[in-house]
Amino acid sequence: MFDSKLYKLGVIGNPIKHSRSPEIHRLFAIEEGLHVEYDRYYAEESEFETCVQRFFHNGGTGLNITLPFKSKALALAHELSARAQLVGAVNTLKFADGQIFGDTTDGQGLVSDLERLGWADSLGKNILLIGAGGAMRSVLPDLLGFNPQTLTLLNRTESKAIDLIKEVEAWREQLGFTTKLSAGALDSSIDSQPDIIISGASQFQALPGCKDLASAYCYDLNYGSRADQYLSWAQALGAKPENCSDGLGMLVGQAAVSFGIWTEKKPDIGVVMSLLKDSNPWLEDWWQPPFHLVDVSQINDAVVTRLHEKEEQFQQRMQDIEAGKVPLTWDSFVRCYEELNDQLSRVWSVLSHLNSVRSNEELREAYNRLQLELSEHYTKEMQNPLFKSLIEKLTATRAAERFSDAQKKWCANKLLDFKLSGADLVLSDQEEFAALEKDLAQLSTQFSDAVLDATEAWFLDISDLELKGMPVSSIDAAREEYRKAHDSKDEHMCRLTLKAPSYLAVMRFCANREVREQVYEAYATRASDKGPQAGRFDTTQFIEAILVKRSKQSSLLGYSNFAEYSLATKMADTPQQVIDFLANLAKLSKPQAERERQELESFAKNELGFSSLEAWDYAYIGEKLKEKQFDLDSEKVREYFPTTQVLDGLFEVIHKLFGVSCEIDRSVPTYHEDAQFVNLKNEGEIVGGLYIDLYARDRKRGGAWMDECRQRHITREGTVLPPIAYLVCNSSPATESMPSLMTHDEVVTLFHEAGHCLHHLLSNVDVAELSGIQGVEWDAVEVPSQLMEGWCYRPEVIPMLSKHYSTGQALPQEDLDKIIDAKNFQSALGMMKQLEYALFDMSLHQSKCNQESDAPNFISVLDKVRDDVGVLPVPSWHRFPNAFSHIFAGGYAAGYYGYKWAEVYAADVFSEFKRAGVFNLTLGQSLKDEWLSQGGVRATKDNFTAFMGRELQLKSLLEDVGIQD
Ligand SMILES: [Zn+2]
Structure with missing residues (x-):
């Protein structure tokens, strides 16, 4: 449907918020079948030139220029149209072959609109203009091109009108007009009865010289409500309503000329005008967003x-x-x-x-x-x-x-x-509750701002010679960070930061122990009283205030602590039940975790020559051990997972499991060329829609997630509107020489998010607030997603997801086996870490602290938890809770255990598929009927019983992750 070339266009100004240009240009793009991105850009006066250069440097084709930059833009252009030279301003820039060309299209836009209105004949007669600003000046050459009999310019400040007309006199020879020109103040008498009056005044004032406008056309260069004053004045003097128009058509007309300069197409302004005048498309009836x-x-x-x-x-x-x-x-x-x-x-x-x-x-x-x-x-x-x-x-x-x-x-x-x-509650308590709620919202924002600031404030500029062992892509990213920060082309300098990709790459791969130590310390003490930024962003006071206010709220509602209050809407019944659950898992996993630790330590000692280990060594040694045990070259494996193949495989799995087919529908417009729309069909009938957006790019949030676009919904007329979801990942996009490829971890993430989407899309519930993932207990939401991950490690499934991107060959059996074997590498250590976080969260929220002075010392709460479940050594200055956003700024307070809780359910459900076959359609159907389609109507516990026909078994998870006692 679209020409594949992407035109990157935009408008730059200050202010810029209310510009309608993006809307207009996108309509042109649809009309002409072109692929266009058109955005608004705001610039401060001082940064205009840099903004424009950057825009063109990053692949931009054309820019519209609006106030206050029209003359600055003139200076920036290498080449100018004759019009732009005459009026001394530019509203359109085009970048081609390294050169910037400038033009002004306002005059042509006005003329094309007057032609559309059928008023163009009047331009050869008597023209009256009101206002002598930049807008009026920029249309003058085109008006004079009609060689009117007279042209009168009136302005509130008379001298300005006279000056402008003097300048116009000088164009006489070049433009070849014989028009009688005159200028005056607003109250001047008007010699000839005007055939057309065009106002460009920002604030219109009446013209005492005008008496009868019954036969005149009245046009305002402004549009919308800004044209109201002038046009109602004209009608009061007898102008016919059909002979009065605001300047929306001129706006579209000048945009069409700009569009033509950039794309060599001539869009029809009439079509776009009628679409624009229609009401807001977002308020219309649509299923898929327009x-x-x-x-x-x-x-x-x-x-x-x-x-x-x-x-x-x-x-x-x-x-x-x-x-x-x-x-x-x-x-x-x-x-x-x-x-x-x-x-x-x-x-x-x-x-x-x-x-x-x-x-x-x-x-x-x-x-x-x-x-x-x-x-x-x-x-x-x-x-x-x-x-x-x-x-x-x-x-x-x-x-x-x-x-x-x-x-x-x-x-x-x-x-x-x-x-x-x-x-x-009684009124006074209600008020107190509401005040606490407000305070808590503010505190959580303060907490996350502080963590964000602390994360961004720290960096380490270092030579790449110090970063041996790190993957090339991580070093390149670090080099790019340095370049951005210093505007330098130094080949060797890199910048390490505390953002997750940088931090993880250092901890796992950097061979330089001092560098690891430095980065570890900065990360582990973020937003606290310790480490290199000690006290600068300390969140301690926010944490204490949050705990006290949460406790107070719970007390008001009659709960003995916040943990109890939090569980009121969750699957788990009591905090003790959660603690027992976590403690039991910890007890079962700890012996193996100890063995895994010993394995790491002796490997480090015997094969890597470490004499003792520090906290910043474990992840690094873990990678080395993994490399030795599995010899899995993840870059090589990636070549077997082209994104399109993985997606096809995912669709096939969904079809085999649930009998639902997924069909990409390219006729549905999306918000970016990377995003695709997929119809989910059951026996030919559309049951849901899915936007899939897989690649990392600028201006896109990192990570992977699922979100709801629409709930399944029954209209007042009784029609069912199927649900729609968004599935977002951040895999590497294709390059010139290679298609987009996924690591196996990214494949797992895709399946995880697909599980959330299926939960949303396979709903059969008619009440929106209980449909899909709505109304599902918080600690059960991760069941379908974690469940779907299981398919990625099955020998029957991996071949469906993989084939070499260039040779088309199947993933070698040896590599397939390694992927499956490596899944549970050091899984007990991973388990213990998660249990530590969950137990800390639950213990912390079990304290009753209604006074500021009673706020628990969260570091000692953590120390106590670590005494029981800690396996790897942690330095005493470690301040992990100070940046634990999940529970202080996310929705996981007294809920972090939900990850493990849901994993137990997911593993147990998956054990049933392992037993009966991972493509057992009857089982898939039953999972859909008894679980996924139920939304939040039935309790997850009951879904489980209905599907499994038995009690939950913890051992399925332990087996699945390979933990043996
Ligand atoms: Zn999830």
Whole structure:
């Protein structure tokens, strides 16, 4: 459908937020079937030149220039059009063959719009212009090209009008016009009755010299509400409404000329005008987001509109029900709520997704602002007594006796949410609860900001000679970091940072022990009172305040500690049950973990010549041992996992397991050329949609994740709208010589996220807030994802996922075996580390501390946990909790154990597939029916029993990860 060439275009200005250019150019691109990226760029006065150079340097083809840079742009161009030279300004730059060409297209845009309106004849007659600013100046050469009889320019400051007309006089010979020119102040008398009046004034003032405009055309170079004043004045003097127009068409017209300069195409402005005048496409009815029309200000407006609609309409509906004007039923009340929620969440999810995958200043600003508004909205909703009382009344109606399980569960969940947000408390306690909630939100932001700052503030500039052992790609990345920081072309200097890829590469591969020590110390003491940045970003006070406030909130609700409160919505029943679960796993794993440690230590001593080991040696030695035991060259193995093959294999696995086919649909527009849309079909019927976006790129958040785009949803008319999900990874993109290839770890990650997506997409639940992963207990959400990982290590499956990218040959058996064998390398040590984190989290949140002075000393809590489950030595200055964002700034407080908890379930379920065959369709069908399709309606425990027909067994996990007693 698209020409494959990508045109990178944009508009630069200050301010730039409200420019409609991106929207217009994307419509042109669709009309012409071109692949275009067009974004807004904000620049400070001083950085304009650098911004433009950088844009072109990074592959940009063309830029529009708006205020205040039009004359600066002139100076930047190597070559100028005659128009641009005359008016002394540039609104369009094109980069080709190393040269920048500048032009101004405003005049042609105006003329093309006047032609579209059928007014062009008037340009040969009497023209009256209002305003002598840059906008008016830039259209003058094209107006004079029509050789009008008279041209009168009026301006609030008369001298400016006179000066401009004097300049125009000088163009007479070059442009060949014979027009009578005149200039004056706004109150000048007007000699000839104007045939057309064009205003370019930013603030319009009436012209006393004009009496009757019945036969004149009236045009404003401004558009939208900024043209209102002038156009209503004209109509008051008799101008016909059909003879009055704002400058939107000129905006589109000048854009079309720019577009033509860059792409040599001539888009039809009429088509685009009618699309633009239509309402906001994001407010229309769509199933898949209209990603080809991405315009941040429109999406922003759509979120705001939907939010207000929801607030007003739902409140109104509740009042009508309360007043007896509308009967209280599921449809009148809950479905109305769900419908409004769907309208809001589908536009919000688009904005939030775009901010993660192709962020820019504008998106981030809109995202941050709206996120705050939405969170206030939901907090307020959970404090609305009418909402709560209507749910209570609904559950007491006779109809409620016949409610489906999903309907009953919805009511129960909402009432629990009300309780947990303090709605059942007496007013004064409610207020205290809300204040604590607000403080906690702020504290967690302060915590994560401090961790982020601490992570970014530290670096080590070092020669690559000191980095022996590290993979070439990591060294290249470190060199690039140095280059960026110093603007230097030094071949050897590198910058190490505390960001995960840099940190992990050093710890695992860097042969230089001193370098490892330095990086380890900086990382382990981030945001604390120790280490190289001691005290600079210390989060201790935030942690203490968070613990105290969480404890206070729990007390208000009648729980004895925060851990109990946190478990109210989870699978696990009591904190003790969790502690026992973790302690038991630790007891079973510790002997093997000790053996693994000894193995590392003797290997280090005997084969690497270490006399003693420090904390910063273990990961490095682990890699060396792994290399020796498995001799697995991950770069070589990668050649057998081309991304397209892996994806085909994943689709095949899904089909074999669940009978659901995945078909890429290239006709669906996406937000980036890397992203693809996939239809999930069951017996030919679309049951879900999936955007897959696999490659790392600029302006995309790192890591891998799944997100919801839309919930499965029944409309008021009773139609089922299938759910849609996003699956995002960050694998290396293709290069000129090689297609995109995945490491086996990346394959596992892809399957993990696919498991989350399937949970969302295979839902059969009609109530949105319980559909897919919605309403699933927090400690059970990772079951389907961890389960899917199992397929990546099966000898039946790996051949489906792999083939050499150039020879097409199968992965050698030897390598296949090594992948499977290496899976459980040092798994007990890994297990103990996770258990340590989980036990620390749970123990910490079991303390009751309602006074600042009672805040537990979290370091001694950690030390105590380590006494029991620690296996590898840790220096006393280690300050891991100070950067433990999962529990202090994420959603994992008294919930970190959920990873292991879910893993036990996943491994036990997978044991059933190992027994019956990993492609056993009956089993797959049953997994879908009894688990994945159930959403949050049925408790996970019950899903498990229904699927397995027995109690949970811990031993499946131990077997799966190869831990033996
Ligand atoms: Zn996950």
